[in-house]
Amino acid sequence: MARMRTAPCPVMRTVDLVGDKWTLLILRDAFDGLRRFSQFQRSLGIAKNILSDRLAALVASGIMRTEPASDGTSYHAYVLTEKGLELFDLIVTLRQWGERNAFESGEEYRTLIDETTGEPLARVTYVRPDGRPLRRGETRLGDFRSMD
Amino acid sequence: MARMRTAPCPVMRTVDLVGDKWTLLILRDAFDGLRRFSQFQRSLGIAKNILSDRLAALVASGIMRTEPASDGTSYHAYVLTEKGLELFDLIVTLRQWGERNAFESGEEYRTLIDETTGEPLARVTYVRPDGRPLRRGETRLGDFRSMD
């Protein structure tokens, strides 16, 4: 894979960091509250070397970090950094698309509960800072801009 | 990889369909207006067999479809279906996270222009149907629900 790390496209940079099946599922589990190596491993049924590799990559890219000791034990935990927490919308987006496009009628799926209502989270939509909704086709590729 | 196609988790189903670096980049390009095999190939620098494989998978899962003839030529085009167009938010999410988290100060990145303002797209946020913003930590894993 080419030099994604230095590409000028933000999508490519993001994809390079989290565009992997296991990585995305680890992030999902992290948002569901999982923190420890063995929790991820049991939840995902992932080989330990792969999990080790993905977690190390997430830590290296600043999306997760290891915490010395969460509970009483001396084992450490993998937790999302602020940068990682900002991926919340990504997991929500994956979930909502899947709910609407990846299940047949009658199939069961696991919902996400909106704790402000107690009901399954309704469809969320993107709005601009001024509150106007963002619709498909309202954007086009622009030119280059320098990072703040 | 386990039986993702039948998993009850919408995130896993989605990840199974689009959770691949090339697939996500193909989708980005598709939203940028690319339609033809050679356009994707030149834009991404991807090997032709891999591109062929990924496009076939996207067509098989109903995210893209082949159109007989877009312009005068008899070659066909790969276009997003309605199901594929619904992935717009996903690409936007990847882009916005990358803009804010994957570039150093001074680095240049390619923006997305908001055609309703002519300016680069500002940060978009998720709102519920009633307009209330969705914040991190306002959700928790729920139970099973049957598809409509």
Add this chain to the structure above:
DNA sequence: CGAACTGGTTTCGAATCAAAACCTACTAGT
């Protein structure tokens, strides 16, 4: 103390990736 658990690393065969070569259909130029 011994057993089990945690958080890995190593090994190695299997699967996947990707560069290159090849191929066929079409199209453009002369």
Add this chain to the structure above:
DNA sequence: ACTAGTAGGTTTTGATTCGAAACCAGTTCG
């Protein structure tokens, strides 16, 4: 009509990655 070049692939062939299992050192539990 002949030829070159492009479009859209498939096949072949190494190189890389994946992942199951084995192994291992430290920790905690009984």
